Amino acid sequence: DSVIEHIPNMIFLKDANDLKFVRLNHAGEVLLGYNRNQLIGKNDYDFFPTEQADFFTSKDREVLKGRYAVDIADEPIKTPLGTRYLHTKKIPIYDDLGKPLYLLGISEDITEKKAAEQQKLSLLKEQTARAEMERNVRYLSFLSKASAVMSESLDIDTMIKSVASFVAANLSDMCMIDLINEQGDGVQRLAVVYRDPQKQGKAEEFRGKFSWDDSQNRSLSVLHSGK
Numbered sequence: 001d002s003v004i005e006h007i008p009n010m011i012f013l014k015d016a017n018d019l020k021f022v023r024l025n026h027a028g029e030v031l032l033g034y035n036r037n038q039l040i041g042k043n044d045y046d047f048f049p050t051e052q053a054d055f056f057t058s059k060d061r062e063v064l065k066g067r068y069a070v071d072i073a074d075e076p077i078k079t080p081l082g083t084r085y086l087h088t089k090k091i092p093i094y095d096d097l098g099k100p101l102y103l104l105g106i107s108e109d110i111t112e113k114k115a116a117e118q119q120k121l122s123l124l125k126e127q128t129a130r131a132e133m134e135r136n137v138r139y140l141s142f143l144s145k146a147s148a149v150m151s152e153s154l155d156i157d158t159m160i161k162s163v164a165s166f167v168a169a170n171l172s173d174m175c176m177i178d179l180i181n182e183q184g185d186g187v188q189r190l191a192v193v194y195r196d197p198q199k200q201g202k203a204e205e206f207r208g209k210f211s212w213d214d215s216q217n218r219s220l221s222v223l224h225s226g227k
Contacts, residue, residue, distance in 0.1 A: 010107040016092070016100040019043050019060050031109055033080035048078060063090045064100045074114070075107075085111045142170060164191035174202075 004011055010028035014021055020043045024036040032039070034047065044053040063070045069091040077084050086107040093102040149166045153159050160177050167175040177191045194200045 010086075010105075010109070012105045012107075013093075014043075014060065014103040014105070016064055016102055019057060019103065022102065028107075031079070031084060031086075031107070032077075052076075052078060059090060060103050063103055064092050067092055067100070074110070083111075084109055085114045145170075161191045161193070164193040168193045168195045 004025050007025060008027055010031045011023075011025045012021060012028050013023035020041055021036075021039045022041075024032075024039055029036055032047075039047070044056045047053075048056065059070055059072060069089060072086070072088045072090075075086045075088050077086055087110050088105060088107040090103060090105045092100045093104055095101050146163070146166060149162050150159055152162055164175040164177050172195070174194045175191070176193075192204065194202060
């Protein structure tokens with residue numbers, strides 16, 4: 001009796017025949033908002049809405065008929081103190097002949113835990129939305145700056161070098177821009193820029209290793225601009 005009364009989870013016992021409460025511990029009184037004397041000898045229909053009482057009763061009958069434990073991970077319950085959420089396990093208790101005598105229920109109040117999970121989920125959604133918005137702002141800012149760079153000069157060589165410098169500074173460590181002639185058999189390298197000016201030599205070295213040789217058969221991936 002002392003152990004049951006001091007367990008922080010609700011423990012209740014129902015008669016297997018009429019499913020009336022025959023025992024409730026102190027944690028159950030606190031959780032349900034009723035004195036045990038108000039519940040003993042009564043069933044779920046005396047305290048809960050019909051739809052909810054139907055659910056509790058169906059689970060109780062399922063336990064007694066199936067002769068196995070039932071685990072209800074998330075069970076809302078209306079009480080005088082408001083809606084609470086329970087994690088409930090129900091098991092049958094038998095007599096010496098194997099006939100169900102009682103139904104034993106153990107319920108953990110997970111209301112605060114559930115609220116914390118919902119708050120965490122809401123915060124995560126907020127952070128995701130904020131990150132998406134920041135990405136969009138950065139994207140629009142990048143497009144605006146890129147447009148400004150391309151408009152700085154009407155000289156094609158100057159513009160291409162400016163674009164290469166902008167790309168190397170914002171998208172990669174190095175940028176090389178080539179111009180392929182209309183026949184597709186000649187390439188003119190217009191710009192090669194390394195983000196770190198002190199490593200410009202590496203860009204030139206890379207350029208030398210991968211210089212175009214018209215005598216070799218190469219496969220080209222070409223991005224054509226609209227006219």
